[in-house]
Amino acid sequence: MSRIEFTGNALFIPYFLIGVGMLINVRLxxxxxxxxxxxxxxxxxxxxxxxxxxYASAALFRLPRRTAHMMFGLTSAHAAGAIAIVMVGLKLPVxxxxxxxxxxxxxxxxxxxxxxxxxxxxxxxxxxQSIRLENKEEPEMVKADDDEKMLIPVxxxxxxxxxxxxxxxxxxxxxxxxxxxLNVVYDDVNATRNQTEGQRLLEHLHQVASAGDVPxxxxxxxxxxxxxxxxxxxxxxxxxxVIMGLHNRSEMSKGFWGQFTQSLYxxxxxxxxxxxxxQPLNTIRRIQVAVPSRAEFEPGFYxxxxxxxxxxxxxxxxxxxxxxxxxxQLINNYIRNRHSNVRAxxxxxxxxxxxxxxxxxxxxxxLFAIITARKGTISYKTAMERLPDEVNRHFRGKTLMxxxxxxxxxxxxxxxxxxxxHTEERSAYEVFREWIYKKGGIxxx
Numbered sequence: 001m002s003r004i005e006f007t008g009n010a011l012f013i014p015y016f017l018i019g020v021g022m023l024i025n026v027r028l029x030x031x032x033x034x035x036x037x038x039x040x041x042x043x044x045x046x047x048x049x050x051x052x053x054x055y056a057s058a059a060l061f062r063l064p065r066r067t068a069h070m071m072f073g074l075t076s077a078h079a080a081g082a083i084a085i086v087m088v089g090l091k092l093p094v095x096x097x098x099x100x101x102x103x104x105x106x107x108x109x110x111x112x113x114x115x116x117x118x119x120x121x122x123x124x125x126x127x128x129q130s131i132r133l134e135n136k137e138e139p140e141m142v143k144a145d146d147d148e149k150m151l152i153p154v155x156x157x158x159x160x161x162x163x164x165x166x167x168x169x170x171x172x173x174x175x176x177x178x179x180x181x182l183n184v185v186y187d188d189v190n191a192t193r194n195q196t197e198g199q200r201l202l203e204h205l206h207q208v209a210s211a212g213d214v215p216x217x218x219x220x221x222x223x224x225x226x227x228x229x230x231x232x233x234x235x236x237x238x239x240x241x242v243i244m245g246l247h248n249r250s251e252m253s254k255g256f257w258g259q260f261t262q263s264l265y266x267x268x269x270x271x272x273x274x275x276x277x278x279q280p281l282n283t284i285r286r287i288q289v290a291v292p293s294r295a296e297f298e299p300g301f302y303x304x305x306x307x308x309x310x311x312x313x314x315x316x317x318x319x320x321x322x323x324x325x326x327x328x329q330l331i332n333n334y335i336r337n338r339h340s341n342v343r344a345x346x347x348x349x350x351x352x353x354x355x356x357x358x359x360x361x362x363x364x365x366x367l368f369a370i371i372t373a374r375k376g377t378i379s380y381k382t383a384m385e386r387l388p389d390e391v392n393r394h395f396r397g398k399t400l401m402x403x404x405x406x407x408x409x410x411x412x413x414x415x416x417x418x419x420x421x422h423t424e425e426r427s428a429y430e431v432f433r434e435w436i437y438k439k440g441g442i443x444x445x
Contacts, residue, residue, distance in 0.1 A: 013080075016080070016083075017083075020083050020087070020106075020110070021110075023103075023106060024103075024106060024107055024110055025103050025107065026107075028103060028104060028107055029107065034104070035104050035107065035108075038104045038105065038107075038108045039107065039108040039111050039112075041108070042105070042108035042109060042111075042112045043108070043111065043112045043115050043116070046078060046082075046112050046116065047076060047112075047115070047116060047119065050072060050075050050076040050116075051072050051076070053075070054068055054071040054072035054075060054076075055068045055072065057071065058071065066127055066130045066131050067131070069123055069126070069127035069130070070124065070127040070128065070131065072123060073119075073120050073121075073122075073123035073124030073125075073127055074120070074124055075120075076116050076119055076120045076123065077113075077116050077117045077119075077120035077121075078109075078112055078113050078116045078117075079113055079117070082109050082112065082113060083109065083110075083113070085109075086101050086105055086106050086109045089101035089105070090102075090103075090106060125376070129294075129378050132297060132378050147238075147240045148171065148172055148175055148177055148240050148241075149177050149178070149180065149237060149238060149239045149240050150167050150170065150171060150177075150179050150180065150239065150240065150241055150242075150243055151180045151182060151230070151233060151234050151237060151239035151241070151242050151243070152164065152167055152179060152180065152181050152182065152242075152243050152244070153182045153183070153184060153230050153242065153244045154181055154182070154183055154201060154202070154205065154245070155183065155184075155198075155245075156245070157201055157204070159245040159276075159277060160201060160204075160205055160245075161205070161208055162245075162275070162277035162280075162281065163243055163244070163245055163275065163277075164179070164181070164205055164208055164209055164214075164216075165280075165281050166243060166273075166275055166277065166281060166311070167179050167243050168209070168212055168214050169281065169310060169311045169314040169315070170243070170273075170307040170310055170311060171214070171310075172310070176215065177215075178215045178216055178217045179209060179214060179215070179216045179217070180216070180217045180218075180219070180233070180237050180239060181202050181205050181206070181209075181216055181217070181218045181219075182218075182219050182221060182230065182233050183198035183199075183201060183202055183218075183219070183220045183221070184221045184222075184223050184226050184229035184230060184233075185198055185220060185221065185222050185223070186222075186223070186224070186226070187222050187223060187224045191222055195220050195222065198220045199220050202218035202219075202220065203218075205218070206218055217237070219233065221233055225260075226260040227260040227263035227264045227267065230242065230260075230264055231264065231267060231268055234268065234270070239270075240270065240271070240303075241270055241271040241272065241273065241303070242264070242268070242270070242271070242272045242273065243273045243275065244261070244264075244272070244273070244274055244275070245274070245275060245276070245277075246261075246274045246275060246276040246400065246402070261274065265374060265404045266374065269374075269406065269407045270300075270406055271300050271303055271304060271403065271404065271405055271406050272403070272404040273304075273307070273401060273402075273403050273404075274401070274402045274403075274404075275400070275401045275402075276399065276400040276401075277399055278364075278397060278398065278399045278400075279364070279365070279399060281315065281367075282315065283365055284315055284317055284365060284366065284367045284399065285315075285317050285318070285365050285366070286317055286318050286319070286320065286363070286365070286366045286367070287308065287311065287312050287315075287317060287318070287319040287320070287366070287367045287368075287369060288319075288320045288322065288358065288361065288362055288366055288367070288368050288369070289308060289319065289320065289321045289322065289368075289369045289370075289371065290322050290323070290349065290352075290355055290358060290368070290369070290370045290371065291321055291322060291323030291324075291327055291328075291331070291349075291371050292323070292352055292371060292372070292373065292379045292381065292384075293323070293324045293327065293352070293379065293381075294327075294378050294379045295323070295327055295371055295373075295379045295405070296326070296327050296330050297378050297379065298373070298377065298378060298379055298405050298406070298407060299405075299406050299407065300405030300406025300407065301330075301405065302334065303405065303406055304371060304403045304405050305331060305334055305335075306338070307403075308369060309334075309335060309338065309339040309342050310339075311367075312339075312342045312343075312344070313339055313341060313342050317343075318343045318344075318345065319342060319343070319344050319345070320344075320345045320346075320347060321344065321345070321346050321347070322347050322348075322349040322354075322358060323346075323348075323349055324348070324349070324350060325348065328346040328348075331344075331346070332344070332346060352381050352383045352384065353383055355370075355383075355390060355394075356390055356393070356394045359394035359395055359398075362395065362398055364397075364398070364399075366398070366399065367399045367400075367401060368395060368398055368399065368400055368401070369400075369401040369402075369403060370387070370391075370400070370401070370402045370403070371403050371405065372384050372387060372402060372403065372404060373404070373405070373407070374404060374407055377407050387402075
């Protein structure tokens with residue numbers, strides 16, 4: 001089955017789609033109103049037929065409207081079947097020189113596929129979130145440290161000590177679990193030299209941890225792919241989360257997350273904490289936390305809350321949570337029941353677009369923590385795509401922590417050694433939207 005799927009996905013489907021694409025006559029779209037009417041009719045009635053079937057079925061079986069939305073989203077997309085039908089019609093004669101379909105219908109079918117795939121994606125995603133919210137299944141207030149084992153990938157000595165200090169503050173000393181310090185080395189001509197340097201760094205970190213009476217396990221790992229090396233180590237050590245550093249580059253670039261971070265958080269569904277520590281942690285006098293709406297419905301809600309509460313308790317500083325009222329209420333209950341000694345404050349933040357406004361309240365001796373989310377999860381919002389730009393623009397030079405909580409998703413079953421070093425989830429729609437924004441900015445200026 002795997003060979004059949006590979007052959008189909010890598011050869012037959014692309015060949016089929018490219019072949020059909022070469023048959024499309026784009027000029028027909030600009031030759032008159034008739035082709036536009038054909039396109040409109042095919043798109044409208046093709047979508048309407050799916051909508052009628054979905055909503056009529058929901059009404060017949062007395063299903064809620066959210067379920068009807070989901071059925072419509074899952075069934076509204078047209079693809080290979082529609083193309084196959086029109087290809088047969090193009091070659092099926094009804095009279096000399098005339099066929100069942102012509103090129104206008106072919107163009108209309110292809111444009112219908114484009115529109116219905118977009119509609120299906122948007123409707124399915126939103127209906128899935130609404131169904132999840134309808135159930136109101138908040139994560140149970142279980143112990144967020146039962147499986148605690150922190151993996152700390154380190155590479156640069158300038159921030160390695162700070163990461164160990166942060167992990168020490170986050171860990172539960174009662175469990176007496178080891179911290180795992182990992183150094184991943186490229187499998188290239190410099191592997192031996194880099195391996196020696198990595199071993200030297202890990203020995204230094206082991207001494208730092210021993211000084212604080214914290215047990216630590218270290219490993220230098222050679223891999224052709226840094227992200228996969230970290231993920232394999234995560235699975236090998238049965239870790240619960242990753243704590244890693246964020247580069248200190250000040251320029252704005254597409255490589256904000258670094259060389260492999262985006263590949264890591266896209267391929268690992270467990271909690272990942274990315275920290276940029278600009279000053280000693282024991283000088284932090286306030287922690288400010290930006291919490292997105294619906295964060296309480298994520299499975300990792302109490303894990304990151306527990307970690308931040310421990311940091312605030314160890315630093316004996318005030319922690320301020322910014323979020324919506326219902327989310328803040330759950331946070332308040334947890335802090336009051338589990339960490340009554342932590343001085344916590346709660347401030348309303350109705351929309352994620354208010355994130356830049358918090359920059360004016362973040363001082364040099366503050367730690368600003370941002371709770372974000374992976375694409376497709378219930379607390380994810382489009383505004384999070386602008387996070388790198390907003391961080392570089394409004395929080396430059398500030399001590400920062402970005403947390404990707406535990407999410408439902410793939411547990412690394414699909415890891416491969418041939419996965420690209422850097423992967424980005426970017427679609428043509430995102431590129432087009434960025435182009436519009438840039439053009440709009442040029443026009444306004």
